Amino acid sequence: MKHKKATRITIKDLAQELNLSTSTISRALANHPGISDQTKELVNGVADRLGFAPNSIASSFRSRKTKAIGVIVPRIDIDFHSRVISGIEAFAYKSGYHVTIFQSQDSYKREKEIVKILQTKMVEGIIVCLAMETKNYDHFKKLLKSKVPLVFYDRTPDSFETNKVMINDFESAYLATEHLIQQGKTRLAHIAGNQTTGIFKKRLEGFKAAIEKNGLVVYEDLILEAQHLSYQEGVDCACKILDSSIRPDGVFCANDYTAAAVIQTLNKRHTAIPEEVAVVGFSNYPIATIVEPHITTINDRAFQMGEATGRLLIQHIEEDEIDVIDYQVITLKTELIVRESTAEKRH
Amino acid sequence: MKHKKATRITIKDLAQELNLSTSTISRALANHPGISDQTKELVNGVADRLGFAPNSIASSFRSRKTKAIGVIVPRIDIDFHSRVISGIEAFAYKSGYHVTIFQSQDSYKREKEIVKILQTKMVEGIIVCLAMETKNYDHFKKLLKSKVPLVFYDRTPDSFETNKVMINDFESAYLATEHLIQQGKTRLAHIAGNQTTGIFKKRLEGFKAAIEKNGLVVYEDLILEAQHLSYQEGVDCACKILDSSIRPDGVFCANDYTAAAVIQTLNKRHTAIPEEVAVVGFSNYPIATIVEPHITTINDRAFQMGEATGRLLIQHIEEDEIDVIDYQVITLKTELIVRESTAEKRH
DNA sequence: CTGAAAGCGCTTACAG
DNA sequence: CTGAAAGCGCTTACAG
Numbered sequence: 001m002k003h004k005k006a007t008r009i010t011i012k013d014l015a016q017e018l019n020l021s022t023s024t025i026s027r028a029l030a031n032h033p034g035i036s037d038q039t040k041e042l043v044n045g046v047a048d049r050l051g052f053a054p055n056s057i058a059s060s061f062r063s064r065k066t067k068a069i070g071v072i073v074p075r076i077d078i079d080f081h082s083r084v085i086s087g088i089e090a091f092a093y094k095s096g097y098h099v100t101i102f103q104s105q106d107s108y109k110r111e112k113e114i115v116k117i118l119q120t121k122m123v124e125g126i127i128v129c130l131a132m133e134t135k136n137y138d139h140f141k142k143l144l145k146s147k148v149p150l151v152f153y154d155r156t157p158d159s160f161e162t163n164k165v166m167i168n169d170f171e172s173a174y175l176a177t178e179h180l181i182q183q184g185k186t187r188l189a190h191i192a193g194n195q196t197t198g199i200f201k202k203r204l205e206g207f208k209a210a211i212e213k214n215g216l217v218v219y220e221d222l223i224l225e226a227q228h229l230s231y232q233e234g235v236d237c238a239c240k241i242l243d244s245s246i247r248p249d250g251v252f253c254a255n256d257y258t259a260a261a262v263i264q265t266l267n268k269r270h271t272a273i274p275e276e277v278a279v280v281g282f283s284n285y286p287i288a289t290i291v292e293p294h295i296t297t298i299n300d301r302a303f304q305m306g307e308a309t310g311r312l313l314i315q316h317i318e319e320d321e322i323d324v325i326d327y328q329v330i331t332l333k334t335e336l337i338v339r340e341s342t343a344e345k346r347h
Numbered sequence: 348m349k350h351k352k353a354t355r356i357t358i359k360d361l362a363q364e365l366n367l368s369t370s371t372i373s374r375a376l377a378n379h380p381g382i383s384d385q386t387k388e389l390v391n392g393v394a395d396r397l398g399f400a401p402n403s404i405a406s407s408f409r410s411r412k413t414k415a416i417g418v419i420v421p422r423i424d425i426d427f428h429s430r431v432i433s434g435i436e437a438f439a440y441k442s443g444y445h446v447t448i449f450q451s452q453d454s455y456k457r458e459k460e461i462v463k464i465l466q467t468k469m470v471e472g473i474i475v476c477l478a479m480e481t482k483n484y485d486h487f488k489k490l491l492k493s494k495v496p497l498v499f500y501d502r503t504p505d506s507f508e509t510n511k512v513m514i515n516d517f518e519s520a521y522l523a524t525e526h527l528i529q530q531g532k533t534r535l536a537h538i539a540g541n542q543t544t545g546i547f548k549k550r551l552e553g554f555k556a557a558i559e560k561n562g563l564v565v566y567e568d569l570i571l572e573a574q575h576l577s578y579q580e581g582v583d584c585a586c587k588i589l590d591s592s593i594r595p596d597g598v599f600c601a602n603d604y605t606a607a608a609v610i611q612t613l614n615k616r617h618t619a620i621p622e623e624v625a626v627v628g629f630s631n632y633p634i635a636t637i638v639e640p641h642i643t644t645i646n647d648r649a650f651q652m653g654e655a656t657g658r659l660l661i662q663h664i665e666e667d668e669i670d671v672i673d674y675q676v677i678t679l680k681t682e683l684i685v686r687e688s689t690a691e692k693r694h
Numbered sequence: 695c696t697g698a699a700a701g702c703g704c705t706t707a708c709a710g
Numbered sequence: 711c712t713g714a715a716a717g718c719g720c721t722t723a724c725a726g
Binding site for chain 1: 398401402403407415422423424425437445447448449463468578604611614633634636637639
């Protein structure tokens, strides 16, 4: 006798067992209204007893619904993205969807490959945070042409309109900068992110706008760009800024790693924070409350961004008859969390 | 005329277009050996021209291969897990698999729900890091009975043998503790993780073993348990330890958050690190090189753990005929990264 | 090297 | 409230 692979129980088996049609079994399992409660109980009972597990692939194939959404992120192991994904998964799960994840590794080539894979109807909708390299959006336009619901978050296309979820980077930077001004700071520096990326451009703009609106001077020499906003780049920028002839009394950093770097550099130089130099970060990473003094920063609400992105996508998946909406742009509120690096007395 | 949904191109359409059978089209697209190169070129050309995208659901349904693996983690937005997932995705992607992620939120109930969802043949194999609450493994045993390949990582079942990928927690803790002893430290403290979890129990055991092996005394009063190993718990434990009558000169922490907490607490008390008290952490989180002094810690190789887990699972999926292997346990090497919190001179 | 045909396990209009 | 029947888009043994 040959080794026989465990054959799975199907609705056919249940039908045979109960002398009912497969139609009835299928409907009973789906809790269809037109089936008597008695039959439903009977079916569910036998299903349990025989250890029936529905074949979701067959079901997806037939119904053309996979209940799957695809997510393309640059990298999963970046704090911001892992929190967004967590929000997406949490919302998707309670809506009966599951989430399949791909990393573009910030590569345009790989992003295109992934889009191609996702075009096979494996997923009902796609969420994307663009790869750093991506400047051409044809692969996504093709997707849209075939009516696949698509939502971008954070890093979004700049040359065409589509569904997006973002935070108000301009306003957040404006808020952060104005807070420094309110603390009496007048010579402000900024460690900026990659200026080919929209969100970092907006943060720089918000920084400048707040300064100008308050009648102060924008010192271009105090604005430095850090490609990856890493801690080490932050240290380098901090040294340059602090050694500049215009000695700054406030620094706004485009993320918390660089803010932590500025703070540690100041600490080493025994410069009083915030009295001599105040520091504001961006994102509210865990380090913001570990570094001393704790970092005043912008709460970027990554988890909520994930939830909002998931909600928007699922809405588009399920209400595709509402063809009236062309695209939707959601901007989330942020908040300034004031901590010791700008305001409170250090104990 | 009613609005007609964009009907997808199928292999039938390609067959018609080329006056070939669907069998040939299917084989040509799959690059089957028994098809002439000329035909393959022809088919691929027309497929491109008509914008054919294969229906992977139909294919999965028919071939019984989904090329999908499911991953159940407590939470995605924990640094360790996000790095493991990144490793899993990276390995899976280059092996032609994709990864669907679920968060158990450390809930036993939710973990069972997810397992039930995954039993629908949606995935070909499953990777799990157990929920904190989980003490009963029946849901996984059922999975194994139905021959679904299953691999656990990090937090693994303690009462039954199965595929696992772990680091050597005992040995790592032993190494870390012995390093403190080599620095001349004799009164050692330990901030331990939840002792109902195997890995944290092993870390405590390794800590004790190193002390005993070196002829020193284990001070039970200097061993504190922190449920979640959070920064705040770390601060609380640090205060208790430092105010104890046996003043410790070395602290081994079960993660880097609590190690950072100990360091900051020592800094506030103006206690010299490492001269008066040396500190070792665990995991090599980003904060390890941000906090001053930088933290000596164990590199837990999370990304590599993800790769190894993915490799092991896919091996089991693809070589299921190799029934000889019952289960496999892989233990990864760790390394001690020595930094200023124990050894180097602080500049 | 290519084709005819069966069938994977469901769902769903249609009929009663 | 239930059933008979068609069919989703592929893959694959079998035949030539």
